[in-house]
């Protein structure tokens with residue numbers, strides 16, 4: 001039995017979050033808090049209170065009993081959608097022409113390839129980032145600020161000119177965009193940003209330990225630059241998540257859209273959209289990337305990837321990303337590794353008589369996740385993610 005809790009944080013200082021290890025002079029920040037960073041921050045907070053790692057520490061941070069999800073930018077009261085690799089928006093005006101946002105996944109099943117432009121005549125181009133509303137489309141982009149810092153030369157303790165580096169930091173404000181006549185376009189006009197995600201507990205007894213670390217207004221330090229005053233965040237809320245019963249409804253709407261676009265009536269279709277990075281390895285411990293199969297998700301042999309109508313190509317929108325390795329058993333860093341990136345989309349199909357068994361396994365996938373490093377947020381998957389059918393036309 002897995003219990004799910006929603007954690008919401010606010011920023012008290014700028015935040016610098018890195019995908020790869022430090023060591024370069026120009027550093028971008030991620031626009032979300034990786035589960036890895038959240039887990040690290042809580043482990044430090046625990047040790048600051050308790051002194052040394054005990055059995056509770058190992059259960060919380062070095063076991064598979066707690067999954068620390070990525071925290072996404074969010075604004076109060078609106079669920080955030082991660083824009084998947086299948087989505088496109090106006091090439092020129094981006095989200096100022098947000099109502100042109102279109103998901104292309106179902107084009108794969110259509111015999112007539114879509115040739116859709118924005119209403120302004122411009123072509124559509126790959127979209128990325130987040131939405132805080134699907135209908136009407138409203139994009140949410142965290143604001144960042146460039147900081148120039150001086151690194152201290154360790155041997156002499158003096159500031160060394162050649163160690164100047166620039167760093168992007170998130171500042172706890174976001175910009176919402178969606179309509180051409182949007183008055184919020186003004187750069188001063190930003191909204192307060194929250195960071196929100198879920199923690200999953202396979203051992204519900206650990207809730208009280210976590211709730212102790214995540215009391216409202218408690219302070220954590222996330223990411224890089226704590227000595228330079230960066231990374232201070234405050235817990236806003238840590239609450240039990242309402243049970244999500246929406247899979248049958250999403251499945252139904254997804255398949256209605258698949259039928260409208262030319263899908264085979266005797267086949268059921270479903271998408272697997274990666275909400276976080278997915279780390280899978282084969283028997284020889286090599287990363288599983290474009291050779292991924294439905295069976296890597298624990299699905300029966302009869303489930304296959306859907307194929308484009310006019311070719312034998314599987315309908316896979318995959319991208320990869322390099323992440324720092326992590327040896328969970330030893331709690332030590334390992335060499336960098338390549339994983340499938342969040343936002344990737346896979347389209348699968350099964351026979352109608354398989355439907356029940358497949359949906360049951362998909363429900364498990366949504367709750368339990370897939371692959372390695374789930375305790376640091378990897379392997380979160382959404383089935384029939386609404387943007388695919390809500391924004392297809």
Ligand SMILES: [Zn+2]
Nearest residue numbers: 090097118120
């Ligand atoms: Zn346009």
